[in-house]
Amino acid sequence: MxxxxxxxxxxxxxxxxxxxxxxxxxxxxxxxxxxxxxxxEIVTYEEIDSLVHGKDHEKVVLIDVREAGEVAKGVIPTSHHVPLGSIQEALALPDKDFEERFGFKKFGKDDEVIFYCRSGKRSGMAFDLAKQLGYKGVRNYSGSWLDYEAKTGNTSK
Structure with missing residues (x-):
């Protein structure tokens, strides 16, 4: 058997x-x-336009990483300013300290965050740094301010 x-x-x-x-x-x-x-990971103008004019701006954090002088010339509505030179320090700050320094609630590692700058280079650097630090929901508006300004007709002052 x-x-x-x-x-x-x-x-x-x-x-x-x-x-x-x-x-x-x-x-x-x-x-x-x-x-x-x-x-x-790359954001389009259409997504930014939808974000600015829709209700998603409460769910998505839009961060301008340009310098203060550039920001004074114009910004994408609903965005917050955190200069590229401060990004690494900002991401390491405790929530309370972040909010006191930058004036808005710190986002979590899984939250959707979109970085932009003037042309996309610095926002790409901020994106890369955030990814390295474990932020999973980060994205980059590679066209950045120049693309937004051209498509909306806004001009720098």
């Missing part, structure tokens, strides 16, 4: 061959769905 092992192993192998393709398809679908739920 054959042993249990000699009968069970071929049966398990056969069932795994039948079920595996379905399992892999389900796994691929789950991975695709998770990626689809994540927003792209």
């Amino acid at each position: 054959p042993s249990f092992t000699s009968l069970a192993i071929p049966a398990l192998y056969q069932s795994s061959r039948i079920l595996a393709p379905r399992s892999m398809a389900a796994l691929r679908h789950a991975q695709f769905s998770a990626k689809a739920a994540q927003k792209p």
Whole structure:
């Protein structure tokens, strides 16, 4: 009489061959769905326009990383100012100290945060730094102020 092992192993192998393709398809679908739920790291003007004119500005933190002199020439509505030179220190501050220094509530590591600057270079640096520090919801408006200004007709003073 054959042993249990000699009968069970071929049966398990056969069932795994039948079920595996379905399992892999389900796994691929789950991975695709998770990626689809994540927003792209680069933000478009249309998203910024929607943010400025919609109710999402309460859910999304828009941060201008330009210097004070540049900010004085114009800003994207609903944005907050944290100069690039202060970003690393700002992200390390306790919530209360951050709010006292910058005048708005500090965002969490999973909150959606969009950085912008004049042309996208400094906002990209802020984005990279935040990612390195574990902020998962950060994004970069790569067109930044120049793109926004051109598309809205706002001009610097």
